[in-house]
Amino acid sequence: MLEAIQIDGADTSLEEEALQELDDDLQGELIRPTDEGYEQARKVWNGMIDRYPALIVRCADTDDVVRAVRFARQHNLLTAVRGGGHNVAGHGTQDGALVIDLSPMREVSVDADYRTVQAQGGATLGDVDAASQERGLAVPLGVVSKTGIAGLTLVGGLGWLRNRYGLTVDSLLEAEMVTADGQVVIANKDSNADLLWGLQGGGGNFGVVTKFTYQAYPVGPDVFFMMVFYSAENDREVLRAFRDFVAQAPDRVTLLADLGMFPEGSEFPEELQGTAFTALAGLYAGLAGDGERAMAPLRGIAEPLMDISGPMEYVEVQRLFDADYPDGSRYYWKSTNLMELTDAGIDRLLEHTRKQPSQRSTVDLWPLGGAVKRVPKDATAFFGREAAYVLNPEANWADPADDQVNIQWVRDLIESMEEFSDGGRYLNFQGFQEEGDAMMEAAFGASYARLAELKRKYDPDNFFRLNQNIKPAS
Ligand SMILES: Cc1cc2nc3c(=O)[nH]c(=O)nc-3n(C[C@H](O)[C@H](O)[C@H](O)COP(=O)(O)OP(=O)(O)OC[C@H]3O[C@@H](n4cnc5c(N)ncnc54)[C@H](O)[C@@H]3O)c2cc1C
Structure with a gap:
């Protein structure tokens, strides 16, 4: 017998015979808590999420997913779905649940x-x-x-x-x-x-x-990638110049502003470690030489602390930040959609950013423009195209003793910026979704009702509930 949790939260037990039958049917693997691979298989990227699912079905193909869903429905099991395991809120796992793990399906x-x-x-x-x-x-x-x-x-x-x-x-x-x-x-x-x-x-x-x-x-193989770090002493002028550049940038330029610190003990030059910076990063989707010219104004706003811009392979750009997010470290990220970036908004942002408790934390500003804006608002369920920027504070730290202070820093920063937001959020950066349904409704605005209808059509019992959950229309 194996203890598990049902979709309504009640405890249940699964018979060995039923488990064996599932195991025999799978092309992939059924992992139980007593199996050797369980400890590794239960882990997700965010070390804040420490859960013990009842069963992990590591699916080899679509048929395995069908088998896993049917088994979960037959036994009424609480079920989580996991792709890359990198959800910040940890939606891909849950205590006592059956996890449908697609990580072997990477073709x-x-x-x-x-x-x-x-x-x-x-x-x-x-x-x-x-x-x-x-x-x-x-x-x-x-x-x-x-x-x-x-x-x-x-x-x-x-x-x-x-x-x-x-x-x-x-x-x-x-x-x-x-x-x-x-x-x-x-x-x-x-x-x-x-x-x-x-x-x-x-x-x-x-x-x-x-x-x-x-x-x-x-695209590529080489692209021009900009990454220039300015001292926090130049914060205001850098962010204002960034905002003004964003407002008229060609579509080929996609930018990000990243406010943070060079962590002590990191690979950054020793003399910079412990120093706060504002980094401007960007990719030019076109010829590298054109990219260098297009982004030149952003590289001369002040004397940079460091400038690592240059032609780079596209795949290298895509891996550039991987090392900043080690598996199993502790993370709490949130976001809010800024409708504009005013001088007052910049001042407010800087005031809160620079109180960061962890040197590894950052605050990102993702401008939305060009092709993002040309898609009509109701053409997809994504509901945040009207925002000028997605503001995304990321608390990244290692010691569980620092959980509270880091979480609070993110919450305070978001709260302080709400007056510049329409209440929209990017739902992949949304803490542990502790605000519940009200936040979901605000985030989807006018599209929420249509999504709730669609949910009723495809999942009327809300079987898929461990996610950015939309309740079926009643
Ligand atoms: C280091 C890091 C960098 C990031 N950078 C970016 C970025 O640049 N841009 C950006 O937009 N976001 C970014 N994100 C956010 C990222 O998009 C989300 O964390 C996302 O949930 C990761 O997907 P996953 O498949 O790895 O997650 P998982 O934890 O595997 O899954 C998350 C949820 O997605 C759903 N899901 C997963 N697989 C399936 C499936 N096959 N079918 C149906 N539902 C499924 C489930 O609801 C599941 O609970 C980043 C996150 C991290 C951790």
């Missing part, structure tokens, strides 16, 4: 003629980038290669190609998905178009996506 295939890329639901950004770049293509994804495409795609996808080619959801052409009753459906613009719309920002609410098909674009 990627590229059709260079049609410029499309198909990837299995457990692929990482790095998997997709590597295969796409072999054919001179790239899919607009995020900026850290170890993260999963699934959680990123289903909620939005902010990366270095967004102003040129849009969010990840804007490139999603088709999905193969296992529904809450264990059926396989295809969603594209001709078939189940309502579902495709929902998967373009509505999260893991509707089913388990086993394959994503994306539009890809010619």
Whole structure:
């Protein structure tokens, strides 16, 4: 017998015979708490999330996902779905739950003629980038290669190609998905178009996506990447110049401002360690020489502390920040959508940013422009295109004794900036979603009702509930 938790929170026991039958049917692996691989398999990226699921089904293919969903439904089990395991809130696991783990499903295939890329639901950004770049293509994804495409795609996808080619959801052409009753459906613009719309920002609410098909674009192999670090003494002028540049930047330029500190004991030059900075980073989607010219004004705002800009392989850019986010460290991130970046907003932001308790924490400003803005607001379920910036404080620290002070820093910063926001959030950077349904409704605004209807159609019992959850319309 194995103890587990049902979807309504009640305890249940699973018979050995039923478990054995599931195990025999799977191409992949069934991992139980007594198995040798359990300790490793239960871990997710965020060390704040320390959960003990009852069962982990490591799926080898779509049929395994169907088997796992049907088993969970038959036994009414609380069920989590895990792609790359990098959800900040830890939605990919739960105590006592059955985890449908797609991490073995990482195949990627590229059709260079049609410029499309198909990837299995457990692929990482790095998997997709590597295969796409072999054919001179790239899919607009995020900026850290170890993260999963699934959680990123289903909620939005902010990366270095967004102003040129849009969010990840804007490139999603088709999905193969296992529904809450264990059926396989295809969603594209001709078939189940309502579902495709929902998967373009509505999260893991509707089913388990086993394959994503994306539009890809010619990028690289070399691109111009800018990363210039200014002293905090120049904070105000740097952020004002950044804002003014963003307002007229060509679509080929996608930027990020990153406020932080050079951590002591890091690989940065010793004389800089412990110093606060504002870094401006950006990718030019075009010829490297054009990129260098286009971004030159941002590299001469003041005397930089360090400038590592230059032509770089696209895949290298995509891996540049990987080391900043080690597995198992402690993380609490939040976001709010800024409708504009005023001088008063900059001053407020700096006041709170510079109180950061951990030297490894950063505050990111992601401008949204170009292709992101050209997609009509209701064309996808992603609901934040009208924002000028996504503001994203990231508390990153190591010692559990520092949990509270770091979490509070993020909460205070967000609260202090709410007057510059319309209440929208990027739901992949949303703490532990402790604000619940009210925050979800605010984040989806006018699209919430349509999403709740879609949820009722595909998952009326809210079987897929461990996610950025949308309750089925009643
Ligand atoms: C280091 C780091 C860098 C990041 N950088 C960016 C960035 O540049 N841009 C950006 O937009 N976001 C970024 N994010 C946020 C990231 O997009 C989310 O954390 C996302 O949830 C990660 O997806 P995952 O598949 O790894 O997560 P998981 O923890 O595996 O899954 C998260 C949730 O997604 C859903 N899900 C996962 N797989 C499936 C599936 N196959 N079918 C249906 N639902 C599924 C489930 O609801 C699950 O609970 C970053 C996160 C980290 C940790």
